Every structure is written in C-alpha cells, then in structure tokens.
Amino acid sequence: MSATLGVPTFLYGPLPSGENRTLPQVRRHAFDDLPPDFGPLRPHPTAGATSVGARSVLVAYNVWVSSVEVARQVAPLVRAPAVRALGLAVGRGAQVSCNLVNPAQVGPAQAYDAVRGLVEEAGGTVVGAELVGLLPEAVLRAIPGFRWAELGLSAERTVEARLAEMA
Numbered sequence: 001m002s003a004t005l006g007v008p009t010f011l012y013g014p015l016p017s018g019e020n021r022t023l024p025q026v027r028r029h030a031f032d033d034l035p036p037d038f039g040p041l042r043p044h045p046t047a048g049a050t051s052v053g054a055r056s057v058l059v060a061y062n063v064w065v066s067s068v069e070v071a072r073q074v075a076p077l078v079r080a081p082a083v084r085a086l087g088l089a090v091g092r093g094a095q096v097s098c099n100l101v102n103p104a105q106v107g108p109a110q111a112y113d114a115v116r117g118l119v120e121e122a123g124g125t126v127v128g129a130e131l132v133g134l135l136p137e138a139v140l141r142a143i144p145g146f147r148w149a150e151l152g153l154s155a156e157r158t159v160e161a162r163l164a165e166m167a
Contacts, residue, residue: 002039005047009038012053024084026051057159059100059139060132061108063115068094070124077118082106085115093127103139108151128152134159 071087082102
C-alpha cells in the first residue's frame with residue numbers, strides 16, 4: 001500500500017527489530033518522533049496513514065456501572081500493561097470499557113473483580129457486564145462456570161464455538 005498508493009504505514013506488535021510497539025504508541029507518536037516504517041514521511045492528503053500489526057488475541061469486555069463519573073474515576077485505576085480501559089457514557093448508561101490485551105494474564109473475571117472493587121470504593125455499583133465479540137475457549141475455561149452468567153460469558157461466545165458453527 002505504501003509504495004503503490006503513497007500511504008505511510010506504521011507497524012505495531014512484535015517488530016523485526018525485536019521491539020514490541022503498541023497501537024496506542026503509534027497513535028501518540030506517529031510523525032512526531034516516530035517515522036513511518038514504510039512510505040512517505042507525511043500523511044497522505046486524503047487517506048492519512050495506516051497501521052498494520054500482528055498481535056495475540058484481544059478480548060473486548062465492558063463493565064456497566066452506575067454513573068459516568070464513577071466510570072471515569074475507575075478506568076485509569078484499572079489500566080495496566082495487560083488492560084486498557086476507558087470510562088464512557090453510553091446512551092443513558094456508563095461503562096468501564098476494557099481491552100484485555102493479554103487475556104491469559106488478565107481475563108474477564110480479573111477485570112470485572114478489579115472494576116467492581118474500585119466502583120464500590122467510589123460509592124457506585126456495577127449493573128452488568130458484557131463480552132464484545134468472542135474470546136478464546138482457554139480464557140473462558142480458566143473461569144469457574146458458576147461465574148459465567150455474572151460476567152456475561154457463555155460457551156457459545158468462544159472463537160472455537162463460532163468456528164465449529166461455520167464448519
């Protein structure tokens with residue numbers, strides 16, 4: 001794309017140099033102190049730039065909470081190398097929206113428990129949780145089955161179950 005269309009391209013994930021660059025790093029530093037890995041040094045006038053990455057699975061997981069104020073207070077406290085989190089207003093509700101970038105290390109149960117504890121400390125309540133998309137079966141199986149409903153999880157929402165449906 002870079003050579004053919006003149007669109008600068010940034011790589012993320014494990015790089016040929018051995019470095020590991022995250023997509024948020026690309027977003028923060030592109031064109032300032034991070035030149036494109038391929039293509040021109042300036043954004044394309046209409047297409048901008050693109051990022052291409054290879055990374056392990058990411059699990060999108062939301063914990064619904066009682067207020068936007070609580071969500072925004074809690075989200076920064078949940079963030080860690082394995083968890084990216086934002087406090088958001090969604091319609092009339094509020095959520096701590098989490099990207100679990102290493103779900104084998106910090107899965108939905110750990111994220112939910114961390115959010116719940118911090119929400120309760122802030123005087124709020126957790127009103128629900130949801131998986132956005134799918135998760136690997138191994139991540140689900142690491143969570144006791146009696147917690148799946150509370151966490152918004154089910155065996156049908158695994159990558160493996162979806163692939164089996166397609167076969």
